Amino acid sequence: MTEERTGAARRGRPGYDRATVLRRAISLFNERGYEATSIADLARDLGVTKSAVFHHVSSKEDLLAAALDEALDGLAAATDAAVASTGASARERLRAAVTESVSILVEHLPAVTLLLRVRGNSAVEQRALQRRRAIDDRLAALVREAAADGDIRDDIEPELVSRLIFGAVNSLVEWYRPGGPLSPEELGAAVVRMTFEGLAPRTEVPPR
Amino acid sequence: MTEERTGAARRGRPGYDRATVLRRAISLFNERGYEATSIADLARDLGVTKSAVFHHVSSKEDLLAAALDEALDGLAAATDAAVASTGASARERLRAAVTESVSILVEHLPAVTLLLRVRGNSAVEQRALQRRRAIDDRLAALVREAAADGDIRDDIEPELVSRLIFGAVNSLVEWYRPGGPLSPEELGAAVVRMTFEGLAPRTEVPPR
Incomplete structure (x- = not known):
């Protein structure tokens, strides 16, 4: 997972893409539980705003x-x-x-x-x-x-x-x-x- | 689990005991996830007040x-x-x-x-x-x-x-x-x- 945050998937990109958001979301769901993880947690983890996350996913x-x-x-x-x-x-x-x-x-x-x-x-x-x-x-x-x-x-x-x-x-x-x-x-x-x-x-x- | 709510563990008892609270808590944790389950949910499920639950458990x-x-x-x-x-x-x-x-x-x-x-x-x-x-x-x-x-x-x-x-x-x-x-x-x-x-x-x- 770490590679996906810091490696090829992000390198050369300003920000992130849907695939990166999905990889991080899966990690957080696995670590903390799906119910206990919010889009706000995901945004914080990615270092972006909630609306930036909602640019890639509807919910x-x-x-x-x-x-x-x-x-x-x-x-x-x-x-x-x-x-x-x-x-x-x-x-x-x-x-x-x-x-x-x-x-x-x-x-x-x-x-x-x-x-x-x-x-x-x-x-x-x-x-x-x-x-x-x-x-x-x-x-x-x-x-x-x-x-x-x-x-x-x-x-x-x-x-x-x-x-x-x-x-x-x-x-x-x-x-x-x-x-x-x-x-x-x-x-x-x-x-x-x-x-x-x-x-x-x-x-x-x-x-x- | 159902037996424990309606059967021997409760029958003849006004209310419930710690063992019953624990059985129901385990069921709810398994069904909804630990993080997503509150003492309020547990109390609601048992049909008692939160303070009645806290009579049996500290947290x-x-x-x-x-x-x-x-x-x-x-x-x-x-x-x-x-x-x-x-x-x-x-x-x-x-x-x-x-x-x-x-x-x-x-x-x-x-x-x-x-x-x-x-x-x-x-x-x-x-x-x-x-x-x-x-x-x-x-x-x-x-x-x-x-x-x-x-x-x-x-x-x-x-x-x-x-x-x-x-x-x-x-x-x-x-x-x-x-x-x-x-x-x-x-x-x-x-x-x-x-x-x-x-x-x-x-x-x-x-x-x-």
Whole structure:
């Protein structure tokens, strides 16, 4: 976030643009809570007047909607791409969905963090929860299909399997910070290995 | 929660007690956010005056601290019990820690939900984050010990393994609702199976 305030997005610009306003708004919403953050707080943080902020956005809810759409567009595209990949088994598509989701979480960490805290306290939040549920339903259907194929365990309800897999994936927003020892690709691979293989010691190359 | 307002905790009582005030406060904090909830909101929700609420609690932060302690006391006790169990391997103690944590999450779902949303915006929240980190450190040490024993995989950093396991566990606050098809025990068993065994189809009884 810091780069976005002081780096390329602002350098050479007198003032700021809508993208910068949105990035700072997402940070403040995540730090203090959406309800506890006002446009006045955002203006103060950016060092501009409230009316300067309103030049770029019509309301605080406008910023929230844009942030949630950023996260949801990414997650929906990742799920669509994984689910639709032709010639791949449901198990392989599930693996792709996990990998792609990790990549979106890393790429849009602040927006996804905000999304995962939404409780449904307004029409904007309700719409976001609805979009999230639609994505979750597609992922659960993929788990169900892989179980029906006999390619993953079928002794635990697919809905629960899906919730636990993506619970582990989504926990990234709590602890992943850019610049750590693992690249996003290594992180995605580790999440896939943990969710697909569990904790068993690697005594031999797994059969599949 | 509804039972607590209308059921045993209130029935036969003129008014309410501190426990009821705390339960309702936790619900409101979870629904609307801590910052966005006032003692006046709580009083309105309980149908009493603000001074009646202040008869039981000294401040809103007092309620937050009590709620976070409820969650943290439960999680710390669960971790302590699992970590300390003598004669058990680190792997067995890790399994117990997962099972016990699920049980605490189910038993104290609203308080743990609140805990997992804390950002550290006050001394009370900072202290809660510190206690949470101490618990996480003990769990990660258990994973490290099990990996050193050769009893679980050692090709993924123990800290990351621990985060992913308890990411799946903690996701319960997002989707678990009492009265579902699974008992808390069945849920705990399913979480252990998923985290320890992963997704592989059950073609035979696993070797351990």
